[in-house]
Amino acid sequence: MEIFYSKDIDGTTIRLNPEESAHCVKVLRHREGDEIAVMDGAGTLLWCRLDDASPKEAVATVVRREPGFGGHPYRLTLAVCPTKNMDRYEWMAEKATEFGVDAIVPVIGERSERKVCKTERLERIVLSAAKQSLKAAVPVVAQPLSVMDFIASFASGASAPVSGAASVSGSGALPLGGASADGGEPLKLIAYCFEGEKLSIREALEASSQRDVVVLIGPEGDFSPREVAAAMKAGFKPVHLGASRLRTETAALASAAALYYKYI
Amino acid sequence: MEIFYSKDIDGTTIRLNPEESAHCVKVLRHREGDEIAVMDGAGTLLWCRLDDASPKEAVATVVRREPGFGGHPYRLTLAVCPTKNMDRYEWMAEKATEFGVDAIVPVIGERSERKVCKTERLERIVLSAAKQSLKAAVPVVAQPLSVMDFIASFASGASAPVSGAASVSGSGALPLGGASADGGEPLKLIAYCFEGEKLSIREALEASSQRDVVVLIGPEGDFSPREVAAAMKAGFKPVHLGASRLRTETAALASAAALYYKYI
Numbered sequence: 001m002e003i004f005y006s007k008d009i010d011g012t013t014i015r016l017n018p019e020e021s022a023h024c025v026k027v028l029r030h031r032e033g034d035e036i037a038v039m040d041g042a043g044t045l046l047w048c049r050l051d052d053a054s055p056k057e058a059v060a061t062v063v064r065r066e067p068g069f070g071g072h073p074y075r076l077t078l079a080v081c082p083t084k085n086m087d088r089y090e091w092m093a094e095k096a097t098e099f100g101v102d103a104i105v106p107v108i109g110e111r112s113e114r115k116v117c118k119t120e121r122l123e124r125i126v127l128s129a130a131k132q133s134l135k136a137a138v139p140v141v142a143q144p145l146s147v148m149d150f151i152a153s154f155a156s157g158a159s160a161p162v163s164g165a166a167s168v169s170g171s172g173a174l175p176l177g178g179a180s181a182d183g184g185e186p187l188k189l190i191a192y193c194f195e196g197e198k199l200s201i202r203e204a205l206e207a208s209s210q211r212d213v214v215v216l217i218g219p220e221g222d223f224s225p226r227e228v229a230a231a232m233k234a235g236f237k238p239v240h241l242g243a244s245r246l247r248t249e250t251a252a253l254a255s256a257a258a259l260y261y262k263y264i
Numbered sequence: 265m266e267i268f269y270s271k272d273i274d275g276t277t278i279r280l281n282p283e284e285s286a287h288c289v290k291v292l293r294h295r296e297g298d299e300i301a302v303m304d305g306a307g308t309l310l311w312c313r314l315d316d317a318s319p320k321e322a323v324a325t326v327v328r329r330e331p332g333f334g335g336h337p338y339r340l341t342l343a344v345c346p347t348k349n350m351d352r353y354e355w356m357a358e359k360a361t362e363f364g365v366d367a368i369v370p371v372i373g374e375r376s377e378r379k380v381c382k383t384e385r386l387e388r389i390v391l392s393a394a395k396q397s398l399k400a401a402v403p404v405v406a407q408p409l410s411v412m413d414f415i416a417s418f419a420s421g422a423s424a425p426v427s428g429a430a431s432v433s434g435s436g437a438l439p440l441g442g443a444s445a446d447g448g449e450p451l452k453l454i455a456y457c458f459e460g461e462k463l464s465i466r467e468a469l470e471a472s473s474q475r476d477v478v479v480l481i482g483p484e485g486d487f488s489p490r491e492v493a494a495a496m497k498a499g500f501k502p503v504h505l506g507a508s509r510l511r512t513e514t515a516a517l518a519s520a521a522a523l524y525y526k527y528i
Binding site: 095098099100132135201241243245246247250254258260 | 522
């Protein structure tokens with residue numbers, strides 16, 4: 001099964017962009033009258049009839065809508081410091097999408113070696129991973145912000161929307177802080193390496209009925225004490241990820257897997 | 265903390281190979297008298313005093329041994345069909361090592377597009393990942409064999425050892441089939457995409473007290489019905505990995521994560 005992607009949906013008429021049109025018509029050789037599946041990136045799969053098999057702008061008519069296609073029964077925001085080597089971060093974004101993630105937020109820590117993170121490539125990667133793993137919702141890739149600003153967005157009363165990846169997300173903005181989608185406060189977890197009594201991420205997830213989960217993962221050099229203190233104050237719960245020393249990108253994926261397994 | 269690796273251990277005298285010696289003496293600038301940590305690849309960390317800071321063959325004396333360093337409370341064999349793109353397989357080997365895996369067996373399925381798999385690079389990757397994640401045991405990378413031969417190695421009475429990665433494994437041979445390390449039959453799981461009533465891998469792991477676990481993961485085109493039938497006959501339990509369509513390498517990692525979380 002091959003899923004196409006379009007944001008150009010007007011009532012029951014869908015247009016594919018040149019890249020998707022070429023793939024549909026030239027590579028997969030779809031012809032007028034064929035049934036094709038198109039995702040809107042926001043969670044709905046649209047079963048369509050191809051009306052115009054143009055390799056530059058294919059046009060199709062929506063026959064049936066399937067909301068929540070390939071969805072998961074939770075909302076996960078992974079706020080992860082970019083790794084020195086961006087390949088590792090991109091890999092994490094791809095794999096987290098396969099498991100199920102709703103937003104990936106590149107956060108820059110005080111000890112981050114990498115202070116910049118371009119999101120265009122990440123957006124392409126999560127779109128491709130969503131299509132490949134048959135999910136009609138594409139994770140939002142947020143614009144980078146500092147760990148402190150990310151934490152501050154959860155301070156009581158704060159609800160400043162941080163601009164997401166408008167071209168992909170559907171909503172165009174990612175409400176990072178404040179109330180969660182279902183009105184309650186999200187379960188906010190921070191994984192760091194400092195010693196101390198902590199729950200494992202599995203225990204923390206099992207102890208909560210909150211399906212809106214935020215996990216904050218630090219850089220190679222860990223969070224600064226100031227960042228940890230600010231996170232505690234904002235209600236983040238410290239968790240550990242077990243005895244293994246996991247790289248940043250592996251820790252992020254381990255978090256996605258833990259939530260995935262809670263609802264498997 | 266930096267861990268060196270040596271197989272050249274004679275009583276309390278350890279010699280590092282030229283690559284490790286150069287890293288120890290030229291890059292990290294260790295001098296005679298320094299304390300260094302050396303892993304034997306079989307699970308023991310050796311705290312040593314550097315006696316000869318030769319950049320070509322450093323020599324050290326063992327001061328203290330720490331068996332089971334960075335170990336995990338289970339034994340996991342991941343038998344995974346190589347992916348078309350070997351980068352993805354190598355990534356899986358690295359990440360599985362971070363979580364904890366004892367043997368990686370490249371198995372060639374009847375529907376595998378990739379029929380060959382060179383293990384030299386994989387061995388270097390798991391050694392590097394073990395060092396990086398502070399584990400003194402390096403996973404064995406077995407020589408590739410067919411899915412059918414792998415399954416046959418578990419048939420009752422079979423105990424043919426399949427040659428492992430002698431240069432890294434310590435044991436030089438990986439007893440694939442037959443009895444497990446603790447004498448019992450390992451828990452053998454097969455993940456495949458055919459429809460049908462199956463436990464999730466989490467449920468299957470939770471229902472078993474067996475700490476010796478084998479997970480068989482198929483190629484992009486899934487196992488053949490013949491392979492699935494042979495696995496059932498050999499006592500493999502079918503499991504699913506949840507609603508998400510995971511790539512081969514992600515499925516392997518999801519399995520490693522499931523076992524990791526059982527004992528976290």
